[in-house]
Amino acid sequence: MAERYGGDPERAELAAILHDVAKYWQTSRMEAVIREQGLPADLLLYDKELWHAPVGAFVAEHHFGITDSMVLDAIRYHTSGREDMTLMDKIVCLADYMEPGREFPGVDHIRELSGHDLNKALIAGFDSTITYLLAQGKRIYPLTIAARNDLIVKAREA
Template identity: 40%
Template sequence: MMIKSTNVSYSKDYIPFTRAELLDKVRLQMSQERFEHVLGVEKVAVELAQQYGASIEAASIAALIHDYAKERDLQEMHDLIISANLDLDLLQYGSEIWHGPVGAILAKKELRVKDEEILNAIRHHTVGSSNMSLLEQVIYVADYIEPGRDFPGVDEARKLAKSDLAKAVSFETARTLQYLILKQRKIYPKAIETYNTWVAKN
């Protein structure tokens, strides 16, 4: 599925590259299929940022970089978790969890991203966080509902995202944990923290 290019001008306040330069760097790190996904996430993230008042430029940058580490060598990711003093509990999980926090490190190191909110959006896009900023919510939801996604519940998630971003976060979090439980998969503790904040009722 080809995603129409998003036209966002970069001020270089967040990153020392134009959007075209960033696209070239991101494209080198992933398959064409993954790159199409990234473009889809950017499209939705920009739309959500416009609707809810987040920075459109920051949303574009975070969306384009969010899967920067997704297809990195597993040993490289493993070693980086250790050398960067990340939560060593990560090592009990796979690259599906690793690529968020590792991606944030690489975004800072290789792409010179200094904005902590963008880094957090990359860091938390897989399992969320108990305290997500507006930008983090935008990327978390955009990754779930981008046009290439096709699974039970995604249309409902898309409708919620258009009316209430926090409800979309809640819906996505609940559905993800339900899926993991159904598949009897290990659940990273921070995903449970996200659930307790965004889904669980007092």
């Protein structure tokens, strides 16, 4: 995907390798890193599935010595998105969302969109996530809504 959309394949590969470095940590361990390292405390009010991304960025920087802010941000925002996502943010977020092992309603459509329109595929991914969270009666992380809205505004301006 990085090559298709003009991104840096080496940086994308590094972000892809490290993006889930904290995913299987115990919740208490992720919570401790969030609290002790001054990561956004509001994360603790939302689904734990979000936590591994900012914790993973911390680990990538402080345990693996990654200093490339583009790689770190792609790791940090791969679960939530954000406003003004960089190309690297978009690539890692979308690749993670539709990786081959994932099966959920609409994933094939998102995969199809990803072949020709990165932004439309991301919007569809965020829509799917938001719809799922609404159906589950869960809170939606504000960065996810902001990311979706930002992509929609920019698509209309293009």
